[in-house]
Amino acid sequence: MKPSKDISRLIEIMAALRDPKTGCPWDLDQDFSSIAPYTIEEAYEVLDAIQRNDMHDLREELGDLLLQVVFHARMAEEAGSFSFGDVVEAITTKMVRRHPHVFGDAEAREAGMAKGMWERIKAEEKAERRARRGSDGEPRRGYLDEVAIALPALTRALKLQEKAARVGFDWGAARPILAKIEEEIGELREAMDEGRQEAVAEEFGDLLFALVNLGRHLNVDPEAALRDTNEKFRRRFHAVESGLEAQGKILAEASLEEMEALWQSAKKAE
Numbered sequence: 450m451k452p453s454k455d456i457s458r459l460i461e462i463m464a465a466l467r468d469p470k471t472g473c474p475w476d477l478d479q480d481f482s483s484i485a486p487y488t489i490e491e492a493y494e495v496l497d498a499i500q501r502n503d504m505h506d507l508r509e510e511l512g513d514l515l516l517q518v519v520f521h522a523r524m525a526e527e528a529g530s531f532s533f534g535d536v537v538e539a540i541t542t543k544m545v546r547r548h549p550h551v552f553g554d555a556e557a558r559e560a561g562m563a564k565g566m567w568e569r570i571k572a573e574e575k576a577e578r579r580a581r582r583g584s585d586g587e588p589r590r591g592y593l594d595e596v597a598i599a600l601p602a603l604t605r606a607l608k609l610q611e612k613a614a615r616v617g618f619d620w621g622a623a624r625p626i627l628a629k630i631e632e633e634i635g636e637l638r639e640a641m642d643e644g645r646q647e648a649v650a651e652e653f654g655d656l657l658f659a660l661v662n663l664g665r666h667l668n669v670d671p672e673a674a675l676r677d678t679n680e681k682f683r684r685r686f687h688a689v690e691s692g693l694e695a696q697g698k699i700l701a702e703a704s705l706e707e708m709e710a711l712w713q714s715a716k717k718a719e
Contacts, residue, residue, distance in 0.1 A: 459516070460533055463523045481524060488517040489599065546570060592616070603671040606661040623666035630659045688715035 450462060466476040491514040498506040522533035545552045547570050575595060596608045613619065620626055633656040640648035661671045692711040693703050700708075 456533075459519055460523070463516075463519045467523055467527065476520075479520070479524075481521060484517065484520055484524075485599070488514075488521070491517050543574070546574075601672060603657070603661055603675060606658050607665055607671055610662055610665055620662065620666065623663060626659060626663045626666060630656065630663060633659050685712055685715040685719075688712075688718070 450458070450465070452458070463476075465471070466473045469477065491510065495507065495510045495514055498504075498510045518536065519533060522531070522536050526532040593609055593612055596605060596612060598605070600608065610619070620629075633652060637649065637652040637656055640652045664671045664674060689708050689711040690700060692714065693700060693707070698707075
């Protein structure tokens with residue numbers, strides 16, 4: 450089977466890999482749950498390539514992510530639920546519906562993107578989904594239940610807060626949240642002093658949630674901010690390591706004071 454730029458070839462390849470008689474044993478052994486972690490991993494590798502501005506890697510990682518979509522769609526088709534074509538139809542339907550100012554009739558295009566139109570259309574779609582669940586006898590989900598559980602925790606906290614804010618459940622400004630953060634620090638300190646580990650974990654989570662809320666009001670994305678700080682830490686620690694190597698030492702041989710001095714030097718250098 451030859452490579453191709455046609456998506457149908459990738460679908461054929463996945464079907465061959467999942468063939469019960471001649472397919473790949475590993476691919477045949479997978480299900481939605483076992484593949485899900487790879488799907489998340491591939492999405493992060495796409496983000497990594499973007500941040501490194503590596504277009505060659507981005508092309509490769511987007512292909513890996515596309516494979517995940519095809520893989521899930523193939524398993525769904527085998528189960529009689531939907532096919533890859535249905536996935537394409539669903540997203541094209543959604544994009545056309547959400548952009549009446551681009552794909553609508555002449556009147557809609559002339560009117561342009563009215564304020565609140567995007568949210569109104571999304572709300573209509575969600576109402577339809579909730580109605581379908583109810584008609585199928587499934588319990589209707591709450592307002593915040595549509596925020597995906599599998600999101601990174603900081604991102605999910607942000608999405609939950611943003612969604613609650615849309616119905617008025619929100620702080621009016623950033624500064625009052627600082628007092629909430631100080632309150633959470635006090636409760637965390639109290640739990641630590643009392644040696645209550647479960648309470649420590651809970652209060653620590655409350656503190657993180659409050660910090661995400663502050664970032665939201667300051668227009669700072671918590672995931673991006675922490676990602677930048679992680680990279681800054683890695684960069685400065687590498688400078689510490691390089692400084693020790695210049696002295697003929699390794700990390701395991703250095704004292705905390707020596708490493709701290711090199712850390713401060715790296716910080717000043719930046």
